[in-house]
Amino acid sequence: MVNVKRYTVVRNLVFGWLTVILLAGFLLNFPKINILEHTARNLYFHVPMWFTMMAAAFVSGYHSWKVLQTGDPLRDIRALQAARVGTFFGILGITTGIIWSRFTWYVGTDVWWNFDPRQIMVSIQLLIYGGYFVLRSALDEPGKRAKISAVFNLFAMTALPFLLYVIPRQMESLHPGAEGNPAFSQITHPVMRLVFYPAIIGFVGLFWVLYTQRVRVAWLKYRVTQDSEM
Amino acid sequence: MLLMFVLSSLFLIALAVGQEPISEPLKSALLWVVIMFSAAIGLGRSFIAEQERGTVLLLQLNVRGSQVLAGKLIFNFILLTAVDLVGLGMFSFLLDLQIEHLSLMLVVLTLGSIGLAGATTLLSAIIARASNKGPLLPVLLFPMLIPLLLSVVRAASEALEGGMGWSGVQTELATITAFGGVVLTASFLLFEYVWTE
Numbered sequence: 001m002v003n004v005k006r007y008t009v010v011r012n013l014v015f016g017w018l019t020v021i022l023l024a025g026f027l028l029n030f031p032k033i034n035i036l037e038h039t040a041r042n043l044y045f046h047v048p049m050w051f052t053m054m055a056a057a058f059v060s061g062y063h064s065w066k067v068l069q070t071g072d073p074l075r076d077i078r079a080l081q082a083a084r085v086g087t088f089f090g091i092l093g094i095t096t097g098i099i100w101s102r103f104t105w106y107v108g109t110d111v112w113w114n115f116d117p118r119q120i121m122v123s124i125q126l127l128i129y130g131g132y133f134v135l136r137s138a139l140d141e142p143g144k145r146a147k148i149s150a151v152f153n154l155f156a157m158t159a160l161p162f163l164l165y166v167i168p169r170q171m172e173s174l175h176p177g178a179e180g181n182p183a184f185s186q187i188t189h190p191v192m193r194l195v196f197y198p199a200i201i202g203f204v205g206l207f208w209v210l211y212t213q214r215v216r217v218a219w220l221k222y223r224v225t226q227d228s229e230m
Numbered sequence: 231m232l233l234m235f236v237l238s239s240l241f242l243i244a245l246a247v248g249q250e251p252i253s254e255p256l257k258s259a260l261l262w263v264v265i266m267f268s269a270a271i272g273l274g275r276s277f278i279a280e281q282e283r284g285t286v287l288l289l290q291l292n293v294r295g296s297q298v299l300a301g302k303l304i305f306n307f308i309l310l311t312a313v314d315l316v317g318l319g320m321f322s323f324l325l326d327l328q329i330e331h332l333s334l335m336l337v338v339l340t341l342g343s344i345g346l347a348g349a350t351t352l353l354s355a356i357i358a359r360a361s362n363k364g365p366l367l368p369v370l371l372f373p374m375l376i377p378l379l380l381s382v383v384r385a386a387s388e389a390l391e392g393g394m395g396w397s398g399v400q401t402e403l404a405t406i407t408a409f410g411g412v413v414l415t416a417s418f419l420l421f422e423y424v425w426t427e
Contacts, residue, residue: 120376128373128374131373138362139359139360139361140361155420159374159377159409162378162412
């Protein structure tokens with residue numbers, strides 16, 4: 001099921017790529033930006049986490065749908081591991097975001113949590129995955145667990161798009177492109193975008209490496225114990 | 231039993247708030263929190279009860295899955311409407327609620343209950359298959375309800391305050407309706423996988 005050579009090549013490529021991104025992210029100079037100044041470097045790390053989590057959610061949802069169609073245990077393993085790695089990136093994304101806002105916009109206050117629309121969306125997605133893991137632990141028979149948890153994963157995902165319409169009307173955002181905020185292209189210098197776009201590719205690549213690795217370990221364990229949980 | 235839950239939790243809120251005047255958005259938020267907790271507590275047993283009485287097999291053999299779901303949905307919706315009415319009545323009795331737009335309030339409660347019933351019914355079918363049920367339903371339900379909660383709380387507080395009335399909450403009404411539609415559609419598509427062994 002796995003092409004070892006291809007995996008090794010891609011993994012080394014991703015690691016090399018991310019090393020260059022890290023160096024460029026901290027060393028490349030760019031013109032001063034109002035308010036943000038050098039915290040703008042967090043753009044290279046905070047935003048790709050969000051993209052990666054979205055990618056993971058799509059992978060997880062796709063495989064959940066396939067579980068319902070085929071009942072293949074490998075699909076169940078893929079859906080679970082994509083959700084796990086996605087949760088990891090989501091936690092990193094929300095943490096980098098909270099720290100960024102705390103020390104850029106809320107200096108001198110005690111505000112840690114702000115009601116930013118995207119922050120709320122990530123928290124909801126994380127709560128949904130929390131529910132997904134809890135539900136899995138409450139289902140004992142593997143075939144039933146695969147099917148029922150796939151239904152929940154798909155059902156819960158239908159609620160998310162509404163947040164895109166509801167929350168921005170009620171809450172102000174710190175993110176570019178929101179009402180009254182400058183657009184992304186206005187505040188970022190071309191030099192930053194030179195690092196930013198490759199950073200997205202790099203972190204999605206990191207997701208792929210972690211995800212496929214975990215899927216293979218879980219699949220080996222499944223063949224020994226007939227249990228897709230890892 | 232469910233109506234007693236609504237009554238006692240509302241009484242709890244009324245005493246906790248005391249005689250302090252509270253703002254309209256907060257009243258609307260409290261009302262909806264009570265309704266959603268009632269749904270999580272009262273509707274969670276829809277399918278568990280069938281299992282305990284051993285009627286699942288009978289239903290599976292004689293009736294199509296979509297019919298079972300439709301029946302449960304309608305029953306849960308009626309139950310929630312009763313919760314809404316008792317909740318609203320007791321709320322205005324205990325907390326001196328002035329409803330400026332009664333018709334808007336009733337529409338918001340009805341549309342909100344459709345979405346709430348849709349989400350709760352499918353999830354209660356899911357937890358009926360789980361072995362360790364405990365507080366599983368609220369854990370699965372509440373994150374999903376947040377988009378609905380945000381719109382209904384805003385629309386209901388608009389109905390309490392007067393303000394712009396119908397024209398002020400068009401986006402919210404559209405969101406509530408769409409949420410109900412999407413959740414019901416997804417329920418009918420996915421229910422078969424939960425219902426059949």
